[in-house]
Amino acid sequence: MRLIPREWTITGVLVTNLAAALSLGLPAELWRVALAVAAFLVHLTTFSPLFETASRRAVHWPLVALNGAVYIPILWSAELPILAYLFALSAVVLLVASHGRVRTAYGYVAGLALYASLVIPMRYLLGRPDAAELYGLALYVAYFVAYALYVESRLAFRNVDCAVPLLFWAPAAGFLLGSNPLLVVPAAEPTASLLQNYRRCQKVGDLESIKKMGKSILLRSFLFTALLIAAVRLGSTRPFAMS
Structure with a gap:
């Protein structure tokens, strides 16, 4: 299994996400930083198998669950509109993936929108923005x-x-x-x-x-x-x- 995405655009976006989240302010609790770094590593190392599975018109549900599980701590701190946006965008990407359309123009845009949007829950892991x-x-x-x-x-x-x-x-x-x-x-x-x-x-x-x-x-x-x-x-x- 390939750990680092072949699509270097995704790697760049994820690195920028973490840098942006940390640069906006560091929490007093180091465990929060550890959570954000862990989320980054999960996204980075699971993108390739997720993408390859989606290319075959399937969804790798265990890895999808893992990517979502890293943000369980923010369910009690993030505002409802933020959560609704993230869930809705995730649903769109999963729908695109299940139909094997990730390599289309709208599949690419939806996927990048989701990965860029991960900066928001990543920031919430560090504290409410x-x-x-x-x-x-x-x-x-x-x-x-x-x-x-x-x-x-x-x-x-x-x-x-x-x-x-x-x-x-x-x-x-x-x-x-x-x-x-x-x-x-x-x-x-x-x-x-x-x-x-x-x-x-x-x-x-x-x-x-x-x-x-x-x-x-x-x-x-x-x-x-x-x-x-x-x-x-x-x-x-x-x-x-x-x-």
């Missing part, structure tokens, strides 16, 4: 969903319009910027990039160009996350070391 953090994490998830759509819109063998990523990102980012004006700093580059993609709409089809595009997106996601964390920390009243 404040409003500024939740809005920041929502922008974080919106970013990764927008760029999943961006990738699909660039691929010559996909039929995704280049306007779709921008149409998703613009209203989501516009709404969330109202919660913290500082979020305009991390939001600036993806907005310009997605606008440029809409205007140029250059498709790629060869493997080398696709890999180059993916690496560029991953590096930009690290910059976005760093700027986002700084903006959220400056807009939050919570100290870095949480009591």
Whole structure:
């Protein structure tokens, strides 16, 4: 069984999730950090068998249960809308997986949306986030969903319009910027990039160009996350070391 995902995009998202969750503030209880790291390791080491099983139109239920079990501690602290969102998105991905559609455009976007969204329960494992953090994490998830759509819109063998990523990102980012004006700093580059993609709409089809595009997106996601964390920390009243 392959422990590290062959899909390095997922590895990058999971690493960024853990870094973002920890960077927003460390709890006084070290066991909380251990829970977050354990969740990260579970997701990292189970993705490949989950994906391979889904490719055969099946669901690896024991591993699905394990991925959910790591978040049992947050059931008593996370707000109902947060839990409802996570359960609904998980249900969509499981439905896609059970029909063997994980390699389609919407399967890819739904899967990446779920894995990016894991930053939210991971943050709850460290302690209940404040409003500024939740809005920041929502922008974080919106970013990764927008760029999943961006990738699909660039691929010559996909039929995704280049306007779709921008149409998703613009209203989501516009709404969330109202919660913290500082979020305009991390939001600036993806907005310009997605606008440029809409205007140029250059498709790629060869493997080398696709890999180059993916690496560029991953590096930009690290910059976005760093700027986002700084903006959220400056807009939050919570100290870095949480009591």
